[in-house]
Amino acid sequence: MDRREFVSASALALCSIPAVSFSAILPKFYVDPMPDWLVALVAQNDLGIASLRSYQVKNQGDQALGGLKDGYDILNPHSTAALIQWGACGLFSPTSKFYKSTDLLADMDLAAKYLVKTQHADGTIDLLSTNFHSTPDTGFLVKRLAMAYTLIEKSGTPGADKMLLNLKTFLLRAGDALSVGGIHTPNHRWVVSAALTKLNELWPNPKYVARIEQWLGEHIDMDKDGQFNEKSTFIYSSLTDRLLITISKGVKKPELLDYVRKNLDMTMFYVHPNGEVVTDASGRQDKAVIGTLENYYYPYRYLAIKDQNGEYAAMCKLIEKTAGLKTGGFLDYLLTDNTLWQNLPGEKPLLLNYVKTFPNSGLVRIRRNNWDSTLIANNPVWFTFMKGSAVLQGVRFASSFFGKGQFQFEKLNQNGNVWELIQKLDGPYYQPIAKDKISADGDWEKMPRTDRPQSEVQHLETKVMIKETSDGMEIEITTNGTERVPAALELIFRPGGELKGVTKIENTKDSWLLKEGTGSYNFGGGTISFGPGLGLHKNVALRGALPAMEAPTVFLTGFTPFKHTIRFS
Template sequence: MPEWLRAMVGQADKGIESLRTFQVKDAKSPDLGGVRDGFDLLNPHSTAALIQYGACGLASPSSKFYKSKDLLADMDLAALYLVKTQHPDGTIDLLSTNFHSTPDTGFLVKRLTMSYKLIRQSGTEGTEKMLANLKTFLLRAGDALSVGGIHTPNHRWVVSAALTKLNELWPNPKYMARAEQWLGEHIDIDRDGQFNEKSTFIYSSLTDRLLITIGKGLNKPELFDAVRKNLDMTMYYVHPNGEIVTDASGRQDKAIVGTLENYYYPYRYFAIKDGNGQYAAICKLIEKTAGLKTAGFLDYFLTDPSLWVELPTEKPVPVDYVKTFPNSGLVRIRRDRRDSTLIANNPVWFTFMKGNAVLQGVRFASSFFGKGQFQSEKIGENGKEWVLTQKLDGPYFQPYPKESIAPDGDWEKMPRTFRPQSEVQLLETKVMIRETSGGMEIEVVTNGTERVPAAMELIFRPGGTLKGVSKIENTKDAWLLKEATGSYELGGDTITFGPGLALHKNIALRGALPAMEAPTVFLTGFTPFRHVIRFS
């Protein structure tokens, strides 16, 4: 077992220890065997995690839980709890949102089938009883997966991968028929190399892993093409510090801070399978920046020893580029340790990172009829600049047509769409973003209605030090950049920004989004607003 895998085992041992402390051990409790989560909720997912991590411990000679009969007993209690809380139709609940859920059942089955193999292979004394209980849960779940429905695009591949793994243990034509039915819808990948949900931290990497499982198990290597395409694209979504761009996600990972651990298995799988040196380099980056977090995928590696071999020779990955992803509404600009992201259809439309120093978002808003939060439907390219635009109108409304007035005077029966408009106010905002020799610059220009208060927000990552700015009284972490240049430093890296503008202190504009929980520097003015700010 290679050193990197032994490190995973050691980290997984900590997970086993933690999960066992949350397990109900009272023999008189109806919840015996269940595992509580951090919210003190007993649930199938935490309970299944004890089996998943525990199986890795039982099967790993370097684990402190190798062939542990005590751990096996706890895992058996967990399996019994799963059987007890499983619905008659074979499904389980995700207590935070989904009930009688086929896809959440699939998430558990996909990993628990690997656990079943590892427990069986471990040679731990007394596994027969535990495996019998786990098999009961899995076969009941298989009935649900063979007929149940889904919510999201990735759920199709979750269910299909779970059925594929079940079929490897207990072949059943209905498993394969259902998987083939879902696969008949084709893979939801666009020309950019991104899956429908654009969920770079969570669901794109999940889909990569699932398609590998299905492709291997059903002998469908054509599915690997989508995975390779996504992995190629993802190389351009990497920040200099090893984090991944999440700003365009359509799911719950939108704009979160995420690293690349979820991609370690697919990158390693194809680095070895294809002899791909760039993928090998990404693996090394993941080991360096998120190595401990890869332990959550230990079962993938324990059940596939072909991945224990040395990676191929590394080849350079992209670190100097301008790359446009039109289907995701994203432009990526990277210059080694400095990068920027431009985002369409998002109130945060610009980020700037320089090593450890992170400007995690720029927003612009005006108090124009309570709807002045700026965002652009698309990013246009005009020579050497990118252009984002927004056009707003603010009408007033005339008396309702006499023949249509509601006799009882009910306002709701007289919709505004039928009222003539007058005194219509217009406001057009244009943002132009350009690359400079040392960084980026943003020019914001408005045309139309005058004397509208406006504000630009520079939202920095918490933990750093701001200089050259003035604290706005009665705020937690809001600052003004009045004239010259400010700076933000974190971890030895510094972003400078300016010049400033501070014509008022109204930073809570009506209709604008609430301030983020982060140190935020404001530039304020009135329309017609025209200002250029540079970042380096």
């Protein structure tokens, strides 16, 4: 299990516990009683601890003693560190069944020893799925393990000093690596800086601060939209928010919080009606994934309380409603800062009717209460539509024009209330190459097409016009130029729903044709209507088009010159 799988795995494994009131069993001596929502997360964490312990190697003679295996039976530092991270939350929390548990502490000590044993001489660890001797992956572990160190120390668990000594050994060695090591991606700078911040809070060291300042000297990678460079709305934007809060608090740089606020303000326009986050413009592995907003809960809660911001408070409530116990993946954040246990300020209604353009991300968001639509540039999927729980997760258009007819555009052009998308393609043929450029050995690669005259050049221009209607959205597609080119429009729906008014295309897994009239897609009580249809052929695997997605897909087909208008409501 790598660093990216912990939160999702814990959410799936642990979210079955009901959110009941535990305040009656809180010890009277506990100075700051935990609110019920936090106690519920602690109870959920207990299930995670029990699950993780089942993966730990316990055989005394085993070289891997103390390590934890992932779901692929691979021992790794990330799974091992997770036992310490989640276990610390249990030791610290009076309502946990692991509160001050010496048995759990012994397992955590074995885990700490395994981390020290497998740590490289330079202080780094490996992410076995991809990164080796990795400073950033060391940073991911160190930040959370430093928080665990604090929780264990404050728990007063008998025998904790011995375990903490082993954990300190790992952390200080890692600190040496973090003070000099390199990174891969923009967010890694803040991962390393936040980890060094936490280490500096425990064991102040000028070299930690110097390295933090060096990374911060590159400035924060935020555009005018409020988005970070990677545009990773599900994973790395929220991660960067958490990291910048940590750095801001630890090295006393309140100006860093302005970047967090700007990103949180932007994110409020990236929310689908069902509480999912828009991921279509991401530049990382979360592109177009289905994700909820639990990763933003800590930043919204921290600044809702700090700023007394009612909109942020409303976002917290939305996240609690739609992502619930998934926020438990950040329990250590919530336990190490009891200012977060305060009640949220009064909520301010969220904006549910808007048209918002994010030019730097090449994205337009249109929201009308229970439905929304997203327009996306630089993407073969350039339109989505969601109504309630029914999701049209993508629209694509392609023609079999010289194997390069997949429609994609660079820029969204707005003309009044219409967005215009244009693609121009050329399809040339090539004449004999000049005599002085002929390769003596006849090697084709030595006589490139760029050196050959062109002839019989074919042209194809596709223009897509998108506008809002009284109850949804409308797309008009016009393709002119070379005639009789087969074309197909794909409507890609989220799996699990029911299609009506369409005809199954034989010899396909989940492809359908809307020949005429109106079709519909129903999922969980939400219904999207679409049409009118067009079905002039059944070739839905056009040469040069992207492969069909693993999802129910409705096709509208025709030939150039192609002109058709389809509406969604």
